[in-house]
Amino acid sequence: MDPREKLRPAPSLGPRGPLVMPNRSPAPPASPAPRATMARQWLRLYLCLQVPGFCTSLLLSQTPGHILAQTNNRTEITCHMKKDQSGVYWYRWNQERQLFQFLVFSNPLGKNTYGTNISGEKFGVYGGSSRNSYNLHIHRLQGSDNGTYYCTISQSSELIFGNGTRLSVVDVLPLPSKSTRAPPSKKPTRCITKSKPVDKKGCCSPFVWIPLAACALTLLLCLAAAIYRFHRLRRRLWLRVHRQ
Template sequence: MTAQTNQTVMLSCEAKTLASHSRIYWLRQRQAPSANSHYEFLAFWDLTKGAVHGKEVEQEKLIVLRDSSRYTLSLQSVKPSDSGVYFCMTVGNPDLTFGKGTQLSVVDVLPTTPQPTKKTTPKKKVFRFPNLVTRKGLSCAPLVVGLLAAVVLVLLVSLGVAIHLHCLQRRARLRLLKQ
């Protein structure tokens, strides 16, 4: 979570089951979790005493609230020094349960989100056929027409010869079978 300097930040923690003698603690870890990092005690909520603050905590700056099973830590007028990971923790008998933790980063100026870039669609290229010149009359030269006619005639003659040879072969087979 990112907040701007002097804003109010609300962090919440929900306890599913809480015995009458249990407490909800709020802790802060200023550095990233490591072997040298430690938890800083901020406050706890006791069902009989209400909110109890840590020794070095400004009570006006940090408010602990309870609403049914939801506990809220309200940080007033946050500063960059308030940045860190905030945890809620329940201490029961014999359980000790930590929440997931909320990363808080306090900055002087909130980062702005960049405007989405508009995708320009390229203009479609239109293919135009060249102007064709049409001529009236015969479109094929007489030589081409003559060649086509000759080829068709040769094919027809070849087909006729093939049919005639097939018939002769068939007759010869029939004569051979009759003998």
């Protein structure tokens, strides 16, 4: 017997015999599907921010499209959804700073989860007039609040954006422009009198054609009498000539 066999450890025994250690194969590489999904989401987000109207969706809409508000006032943005959702996200895009910032997430129970350095005293989300609507309230407006606000929902692991609401905060609201009327023309106006329309029924009136018909009939009778007398006179002359 080989002495090395004495030093070889005996196999461990289990309740049904020796335990066989399974072969551990290396873990398969991560699927590239999550990376592709993230790439599509980032591409969609970029197009939403750069191309107006790209994020128009039939599932949700925002009102109004543009807000012009004064400093230290408050405003609100409404997000309407066609179906029940697990909650709504609110983001802000600042074109000047090229900053896309998460503001708050609100679930149907009314619990809000705020982003980094976002205060609940500044932003608040409340239920709207309908069941599937949310209102974003922004208090104590400042110039730093300028930007485009998006309400977003998550569906099938993808973010669906609303059409966006552009907020512009100014110190003084512009006065409404007065409509200027054109001065009246100084050219003399000519009075044009309208002539009365000719009554087309007058020519066919019975008071006109009845006397005309009577005159024509009288002329015919006179003419017939004259012809008859002329014929008799001619006959008499003819008989007188033949008798001689």
